[in-house]
Amino acid sequence: MARRNNDHLSISDLLKEFVDNNKLQPGLDKVNVKDAWAQMMGNGVNNYTTAIQLERDTLYVQLSSSVLREELSYGKDKIIKMLNESLGKDVIKKLVLR
Template sequence: MAKRNNDHLSISDVLKEFVETNKLERGLDKVNVRDAWTKLMGNGVNNYTTAISLERETLYVQLSSSVLREELSYGKQKIIAMLNEDLGKEVVKKLVLR
């Protein structure tokens, strides 16, 4: 049985400790990146986004419009910076548009 601490901890501290103990950061980052993409890109881009996946430090985004893919490719670094700023840490280092 787990040892109980007598200290009063906030729920956020307990959750952070649980995530770190069970090594769940990578899975949470994958979910948070998807949420950040949909929030930052808006409905115009999200209508053409078919798949989003984070593998290691590379974000793969599949788009159904070649014109939109070309347009977004000009601002890759800005998109990466916006995503990392929204997430509060550097999760994405490379963006691949498919």
């Protein structure tokens, strides 16, 4: 059973403690990265995105358009920076476009 405190804690503090105690943060990061990609890149890029996968600190993005993949490869550093800012922490260190 979880310990019970008599202190009054906010729900956000309790959720953070729960996530930390159960080591759920990596799974939440994977979901948040997918959402951030969809939001930051827009419908034009999302239509050609077939798969997004976060492994450790590398984001793998599979695209169905070779032209778009080449175009995005020129701005990898900017994309990483935008996604990390959207997430609020440095989750992504490397971007691999497939």
